[in-house]
Amino acid sequence: xxxxxxxxxxxxxxxxxxxxxxxxxxxxxxxxxxxxxxxxxxxxxxxxxxxxxxxxxxxxxxxxxxxxxxxxxxxxxxxxxxxxxxxxxxxxxxxxxxxxxxxxxxxxxxxxxxxxxxxxxxxxxxxxxxxxxxxxxxxxxxxxxxxxxxxxxxxxxxxxxxxxxxxxxxxxxxxxxxxxxxxxxxxxxxxxxxxxxxxxxxxxxxxxxxxxxxxxxxxxxxxxxxxxxxxxxxxxxxxxxxxxxxxxxxxxxxxxxxxxxxxxxxxxxxxxxxxxxxxxxxxxxxxxxxxxxxxxxxxxxxxxxxxxxxxxxxxxxxxxxxxxxxxx
Numbered sequence: 157x158x159x160x161x162x163x164x165x166x167x168x169x170x171x172x173x174x175x176x177x178x179x180x181x182x183x184x185x186x187x188x189x190x191x192x193x194x195x196x197x198x199x200x201x202x203x204x205x206x207x208x209x210x211x212x213x214x215x216x217x218x219x220x221x222x223x224x225x226x227x228x229x230x231x232x233x234x235x236x237x238x239x240x241x242x243x244x245x246x247x248x249x250x251x252x253x254x255x256x257x258x259x260x261x262x263x264x265x266x267x268x269x270x271x272x273x274x275x276x277x278x279x280x281x282x283x284x285x286x287x288x289x290x291x292x293x294x295x296x297x298x299x300x301x302x303x304x305x306x307x308x309x310x311x312x313x314x315x316x317x318x319x320x321x322x323x324x325x326x327x328x329x330x331x332x333x334x335x336x337x338x339x340x341x342x343x344x345x346x347x348x349x350x351x352x353x354x355x356x357x358x359x360x361x362x363x364x365x366x367x368x369x370x371x372x373x374x375x376x377x378x379x380x381x382x383x384x385x386x387x388x389x390x391x392x393x394x395x396x397x398x399x400x401x402x403x404x405x406x407x408x409x410x411x412x413x414x415x416x417x418x419x420x421x422x423x424x425x426x427x428x429x430x431x432x433x434x435x436x437x438x439x440x441x442x443x444x445x446x447x448x449x450x451x452x453x454x455x456x457x458x459x460x461x462x463x464x465x466x467x468x469x470x471x472x473x474x475x476x477x478x479x480x481x482x483x484x
Contacts, residue, residue, distance in 0.1 A: 163457065166190075166220060166264075168228040168255065170208050171443050172199045174421065175227040175268070178449035182457060187221040195435035196442075202428040212254050217261035225456070226267040228255050229444050256290050266456055269319040270444050273302050276317055287319070296321035299328055303452075305422075305445040307333030311340045311391035312420040314445055318452055328459040331451035340375050340390055343419045344406060355410040356402060364408045378408045392420050397441030414440070422446035 167176040167189040176186050189208040191197050201207045209215060230251050259267065276284045291298050298321045305314035308331075320328060356364075364378060364386055372378070372388030379393040380386050380403060387393075392404055395417055404412055412420075414429045417440035429436050 163225055163460075164221075164223040165225045165227050166223045166258075167208070168212060168226065168258070169230050169251065170200060170227075171196050171229060172423075172439050173204055174423070174444040174446045175229060175270070175449050176204065177423070177427075178444075178446050179225070179227065179453050181450055182453050184225070184453075184457075187223055190215070193439075195431045196439055198431055199429065199439060202430045212251070217254075217257045220258055220262055222262060224265050226255065226259060226262075226264045228267070229270040229442075230255060252287060256294070259291075259294050259296070263323060265323050266460065267296070267319075267321045268449070268452060268456065270449070271317050271319075273315040273317055276300075276302070291319070291321055296323055297325050297328075299330065301330045303330065303448055304333075305394075305448050306337055306391060307335070308445065308448045308451055309334055309337055310420055310422050310445060310447055311337045311343055312394065312445065313389075313391055314394040316444075316448070318448075320452065320456060322459070324463070326459050326463050329455060331455050337391065340377065340392070343416055344375055345413055345416060347407075347410065350410060350413060354413060356405065360402065361409055364405065368408070372408065375407055377412075378405045379403070380405075395420060395441040395443075397438040399441065401437075417441075418443075422448075 163179075163184045164187045165176065165179050165184050167173065167186055170176065170189045170191040171193075173189070176189065180186065186204075189200065189204075189206065190210070190212045191200060191208040192211050197208050197210075255267075255269065275287075278284065288298055288300070298319065300317060300319045302315050302317050305312045305316070318330070320330075322328065364380070367380075367384065367386040368378070368388055370388070373390045376388040376390055377392040378386055378388045386408075388408065392412075395412075396403065401411060406412060406416075414433060414436040415425065417437065418427060418429060419425070421440055421443045422445050423443075431439070
């Protein structure tokens with residue numbers, strides 16, 4: 157019997173490749189990637205040895221290589237609180253329909269989509285209903301769930317909705333929370349190793365300290381919300397591409413470094429960050445959390461393998477029955 161080939165993925169709205177990285181760790185092979193942001197493409201090329209295709213609107217769905225699993229962290233700004241919440245009224249929101257067109261043209265066996273938690277409730281739930289309806293109209297069995305990165309091994313509270321689909325009925329379940337996360341102390345660099353430019357002014361330090369109502373844990377990441385309230389936490393709140401430079405402060409005194417931000421998203425330390433701080437901060441904020449995607453990928457691949465085994469047993473039984481009938 158021939159060995160089964162590796163699952164082929166495509167990486168759409170790829171960012172720096174967090175989804176690809178998670179699936180490649182499990183033996184999948186990526187055959188196409190697309191990303192429009194120049195800084196993200198530069199980081200992607202440095203880590204995967206290939207430059208992603210640019211604007212997905214410039215390639216015909218029929219020209220996308222055949223693949224087994226479509227991956228897409230499609231732009232979240234149209235649905236997020238930080239954005240204007242315009243949804244499909246925002247041109248970026250219509251990029252979902254590029255995904256729909258590729259699914260229709262190439263018919264991959266499965267897909268994984270990621271977006272902000274608010275997608276599920278945007279416009280009274282109507283936006284999400286449209287998305288689910290269109291995916292189901294294509295014949296996919298669709299599953300969705302909000303997962304928190306904090307439950308999957310990284311010290312970052314980050315709730316995102318994940319949408320999984322299969323071309324055929326299949327037994328799939330989302331991964332269970334691990335129940336623990338990597339200590340913040342293992343993610344943070346020593347203050348003495350961090351350049352002075354990352355530290356905030358004495359005035360800002362005093363302002364933040366005055367706003368803290370409880371004794372801060374050490375280490376901690378101090379989060380300032382939109383109302384100006386400051387919470388020192390033993391983990392980070394969600395990284396945001398559009399957050400202010402002082403939105404999150406380590407122990408109330410300095411900004412997160414590029415490496416710390418990528419660690420909070422579950423990237424390994426050998427992941428190359430070859431762009432300036434302002435770009436790295438945006439890219440980390442827009443990225444998926446790698447361990448969450450990897451946990452989902454394990455369940456997707458397990459479900460696909462189990463289905464193949466059931467089908468193989470069915471056909472072997474059918475062939476055996478035919479052989480018996482012919483012998484009689």
